[in-house]
Amino acid sequence: MSKVLILAEHNGSTINQSTAKVLTAAKQLNADNIDVLVFGNDSGLATQVAVLNGVNQVHYVQCDDNHDQLAASIAPTIADMAKNYSHIFGPSTTFGKDVMPRVAALLEVNQLSDVMEIIDANTFKRPIYAGNAIITVKTDTTQIVATIRTASFPADKSSDGQASVAESSLSTAATHTKFVTLASGNSDRPDLQTASKVISGGRGVGSKENFEIVYNLADKMGAATGASRAAVDAGYVPNDMQVGQTGKIIAPDLYMCFGISGAIQHLTGIKDAGTIVAINKDGDAPIFEVADVGLVGDLFKIIPEMMEKL
Amino acid sequence: MKILVAIKRVVDYNVRVQVKPDGSGVATDGVKMSINPFDEIAIEEALRIKEQGKADEVIVVTIGSNDSQQQLRTAMAMGADRAILVETTAAVQPLHAAQVLLKVIEHEQPGLVITGKQAIDDDNNQTPQMLATLWNRPQATFASKVEFVEDNKINVTREVDAGLETIQVELPAVVSTDLRLNEPRFVKLPDIMKAKRKPLDVQSIDELVPAPKGTAIEVLKHESPQPRQKGVMVETVDELIEILKDKGLAS
Numbered sequence: 434m435s436k437v438l439i440l441a442e443h444n445g446s447t448i449n450q451s452t453a454k455v456l457t458a459a460k461q462l463n464a465d466n467i468d469v470l471v472f473g474n475d476s477g478l479a480t481q482v483a484v485l486n487g488v489n490q491v492h493y494v495q496c497d498d499n500h501d502q503l504a505a506s507i508a509p510t511i512a513d514m515a516k517n518y519s520h521i522f523g524p525s526t527t528f529g530k531d532v533m534p535r536v537a538a539l540l541e542v543n544q545l546s547d548v549m550e551i552i553d554a555n556t557f558k559r560p561i562y563a564g565n566a567i568i569t570v571k572t573d574t575t576q577i578v579a580t581i582r583t584a585s586f587p588a589d590k591s592s593d594g595q596a597s598v599a600e601s602s603l604s605t606a607a608t609h610t611k612f613v614t615l616a617s618g619n620s621d622r623p624d625l626q627t628a629s630k631v632i633s634g635g636r637g638v639g640s641k642e643n644f645e646i647v648y649n650l651a652d653k654m655g656a657a658t659g660a661s662r663a664a665v666d667a668g669y670v671p672n673d674m675q676v677g678q679t680g681k682i683i684a685p686d687l688y689m690c691f692g693i694s695g696a697i698q699h700l701t702g703i704k705d706a707g708t709i710v711a712i713n714k715d716g717d718a719p720i721f722e723v724a725d726v727g728l729v730g731d732l733f734k735i736i737p738e739m740m741e742k743l
Numbered sequence: 744m745k746i747l748v749a750i751k752r753v754v755d756y757n758v759r760v761q762v763k764p765d766g767s768g769v770a771t772d773g774v775k776m777s778i779n780p781f782d783e784i785a786i787e788e789a790l791r792i793k794e795q796g797k798a799d800e801v802i803v804v805t806i807g808s809n810d811s812q813q814q815l816r817t818a819m820a821m822g823a824d825r826a827i828l829v830e831t832t833a834a835v836q837p838l839h840a841a842q843v844l845l846k847v848i849e850h851e852q853p854g855l856v857i858t859g860k861q862a863i864d865d866d867n868n869q870t871p872q873m874l875a876t877l878w879n880r881p882q883a884t885f886a887s888k889v890e891f892v893e894d895n896k897i898n899v900t901r902e903v904d905a906g907l908e909t910i911q912v913e914l915p916a917v918v919s920t921d922l923r924l925n926e927p928r929f930v931k932l933p934d935i936m937k938a939k940r941k942p943l944d945v946q947s948i949d950e951l952v953p954a955p956k957g958t959a960i961e962v963l964k965h966e967s968p969q970p971r972q973k974g975v976m977v978e979t980v981d982e983l984i985e986i987l988k989d990k991g992l993a994s
Binding site: 445490502503504505508526527528530531532533534535537538539541542543545546547550556559560562563564565566567568569570571572574607610611613614615616617626630635653654662665666671672673678679681687697698704708709710714716721723724725726727728729735738739743 | 754756758762769825836837838841863864865866867868869870872874875876877880881882884885887897900901902903904905906907908909910911912913921922923953955956958959960961962963964965966967968971972973974977978979980981983985986987990992993994
């Protein structure tokens with residue numbers, strides 16, 4: 434008899450798609466009840482969640498001074514509420530990864546990180562060693578705390594749900610932690626984590642200026658842009674574009690990469706992409722081992738040609 | 744102020760691990776072992792804070808087998824002042840690790856604990872958060888910049904999905920490191936010799952935490968990930984575009 438509590442993620446005004454992906458995972462448990470917990474200071478967020486089909490109740494907890502984003506502030510409230518649930522799920526995003534282990538520690542359980550497959554209410558699959566091995570894990574604690582790998586579950590697209598909303602206010606705000614500022618990448622392009630097409634560049638792109646041609650092709654194809662760690666470290670692009678074990682794990686329909694050799698850590702981030710297309714000067718680059726379509730050549734010739742022919 | 748750095752001995756990040764044919768685990772015999780890369784960054788950050796005069800001592804701690812002494816020595820060769828090995832032959836899960844580290848904290852009373860954001864073997868990303876919780880102190884995870892604003896407050900810039908978030912936490916606190924926090928220094932030969940004479944205290948995990956709370960998650964099976972189907976190589980952009988159009992990925 435599973436009762437699931439989902440921690441919703443948002444950016445202050447819009448519910449993040451990761452929430453709908455966690456909902457898909459929760460539904461696979463054949464749960465008796467799925468409730469969603471939203472921390473924020475805009476009750477419209479609760480309304481956005483309430484229309485998702487399959488959600489019974491939305492617990493909306495009003496927070497001031499950005500405490501909704503602070504793990505130390507919200508974890509005690511989640512843990513307190515979690516006592517009525519068998520499964521407490523959060524997204525395996527930086528937000529979920531920050532908060533959920535705190536909840537697990539308060540409930541005295543180990544957390545299941547990055548769940549990629551649900552076998553039954555107690556058995557799950559998750560990747561280890563940068564995705565080079567998959568383990569099947571079992572836990573039968575009264576509360577199971579997990580983060581859900583968003584690349585492994587499609588987003589629930591329903592909008593005919595009629596969940597009730599219960600409002601309260603945060604009583605566990607931490608005094609030792611304070612939000613200062615958020616500097617976001619401010620991209621007009623599709624969100625990297627949810628885009629159906631992603632075009633990435635690596636060290637082979639050569640400079641920040643050269644990345645313009647990668648952006649141009651992405652815009653032409655309606656794709657989000659990503660990058661390898663080498664491109665981020667070289668300062669070509671901001672770090673929130675990084676794809677890989679230490680960056681974002683994505684699963685677009687099309688992943689096209691230019692000038693990326695394909696280190697293990699990068700491949701971890703793209704393994705579940707529908708079609709991987711690799712363009713690289715070096716025909717021996719490891720990226721070609723995983724690519725569905727490979728083209729050996731100079732990206733500075735190939736991208737302009739693609740621009741022209743698409 | 745003391746800084747405590749928690750590190751882990753893991754399979755070197757360049758090694759491509761293989762799942763054992765019987766599914767009982769991954770083959771680690773004879774494989775190169777190293778300090779978890781995020782933990783190296785944690786050591787480096789602690790040393791830099793000490794070099795700025797904000798800390799007097801850097802203590803490095805690990806939980807693991809006797810072989811982990813090698814990684815502790817490397818950390819001391821980088822510049823850590825002393826080391827603690829909490830010895831165990833069993834795999835320790837995050838909640839248990841956090842309880843052990845809490846005992847070390849209670850004894851050492853550090854002003855700051857720095858650790859990697861995740862170990863590259865189990866990819867859990869839990870221990871620092873759990874430690875901060877059990878300690879009842881703030882956490883600043885995925886740090887890419889740590890700045891002292893007052894004697895007992897730090898501003899930490901965190902790498903989050905939306906960009907860079909800065910939070911302010913009061914010390915003592917737990918900071919977990921992201922890759923871009925710093926570039927760890929290389930170890931010099933004379934320092935390796937010096938590190939051999941630095942103190943390394945070995946403790947038994949069962950004496951430190953005789954009755955750990957919580958149940959371990961049981962691992963039933965290891966398997967290799969599904970291999971992708973073999974791809975095709977094309978010669979021209981036209982062929983590439985044709986394939987994309989066929990799959991409905993371009994128009």
